[in-house]
Amino acid sequence: MASYARRGLTVAIAGAIVLSACSPAPSQGSAHVDKAAVSTLSQHSHSQPITAEGNSVATLTVQAQDNDSAEVVTDDDTWSTVFFDDFDRSSLGTDWSAYTGRPSSDPRTWWDPTMVWLSNGSLVLAGAPSTGHTNLWRTGAVSNWKAAQTYGKWEVRFRTHASQVLSYHFLLWPQAESWPPEIDIAEGYSRERTNSQSFLHWVDESGIRRQTSFSVNGNFSEWNTVAVEWTPNAVRFFLNGQAYGEATGLAVPHEPMFLALQTETRLAASLQGQSRQTQFVWIDWVRISALDSQELA
Numbered sequence: 001m002a003s004y005a006r007r008g009l010t011v012a013i014a015g016a017i018v019l020s021a022c023s024p025a026p027s028q029g030s031a032h033v034d035k036a037a038v039s040t041l042s043q044h045s046h047s048q049p050i051t052a053e054g055n056s057v058a059t060l061t062v063q064a065q066d067n068d069s070a071e072v073v074t075d076d077d078t079w080s081t082v083f084f085d086d087f088d089r090s091s092l093g094t095d096w097s098a099y100t101g102r103p104s105s106d107p108r109t110w111w112d113p114t115m116v117w118l119s120n121g122s123l124v125l126a127g128a129p130s131t132g133h134t135n136l137w138r139t140g141a142v143s144n145w146k147a148a149q150t151y152g153k154w155e156v157r158f159r160t161h162a163s164q165v166l167s168y169h170f171l172l173w174p175q176a177e178s179w180p181p182e183i184d185i186a187e188g189y190s191r192e193r194t195n196s197q198s199f200l201h202w203v204d205e206s207g208i209r210r211q212t213s214f215s216v217n218g219n220f221s222e223w224n225t226v227a228v229e230w231t232p233n234a235v236r237f238f239l240n241g242q243a244y245g246e247a248t249g250l251a252v253p254h255e256p257m258f259l260a261l262q263t264e265t266r267l268a269a270s271l272q273g274q275s276r277q278t279q280f281v282w283i284d285w286v287r288i289s290a291l292d293s294q295e296l297a
Helices: 036-041
Strands: 011-014 079-085 097-101 109-111 116-119 122-129 137-139 141-143 152-160 166-174 182-188 195-203 209-217 224-230 234-239 242-248 257-265 279-291
Touching: 079 152, 109 257, 122 141, 122 257, 137 257, 152 166, 152 182, 166 224, 166 279, 182 224, 195 234, 195 242, 209 234, 209 242, 257 279
Parallel strands: 109 137
Antiparallel strands: 011 097, 079 279, 097 109, 097 141, 116 122, 122 137, 122 279, 141 257, 152 224, 152 279, 166 182, 166 257, 182 195, 195 209, 224 234, 234 242
16 A cells, blocks of 8 residues: 655655655664675555455456566557666666655665665665664665656566565656555565555545455566556556456546655564565566557547
């Protein structure tokens, strides 16, 4: 149930626009991060409470993809690719911006641009304990806010490992910076990485904030592709090409939104006595497609 970092907090996007004044607290400390571990192993803040029950569907189990399941970028009669990044380079580049700041609902996380890097053709979002603090982690988060659009298809191929601390949040956030709406493509709170959740945050006719949720089982320590298809009439969620959730009606937003990829701490978990090792989420590629003009008619 994550929202983009900028609601209700101070946060800056490194190398892009400053959203509000933000500077790291000098007492945070910097833990050593072993980036070599990536080779050997190889949001936006959480939404405010809602006042109505969320909808959900029966949990579906989907098999993970093979390691060599490379994505072929093709267009069809419904979708046309407008953005694709396989991270096959050495630096983040201008299409992405890293965060600096603290999510308003996760006081145990500090987004740090040094926790974002590229390695072996993957975008790495890392998390590590902050030196001198037993209850604070520095984690990585990025967005491609320049690629905001209304309707479309977003796909993210990723993997992570079992973690007592780190959670992941792949979401669409409104360009207008007014929440809701919000589309959470995939969020992982499961310690063993056996479950992922999707959420929509929206407002009903009475102005009450609502939440629609879906859940899917799988092995997220292996490569998987999560996706959302957003049209004027529906929002559909997919895992490895298999649909597991759909929302219609007022839950469907109608304004430009952009992709954010975030890591934070698992709010339900105590950080006391947990592993102090650096933990990772690897993103193999991201694809954004636009809806064919005939589909918009």
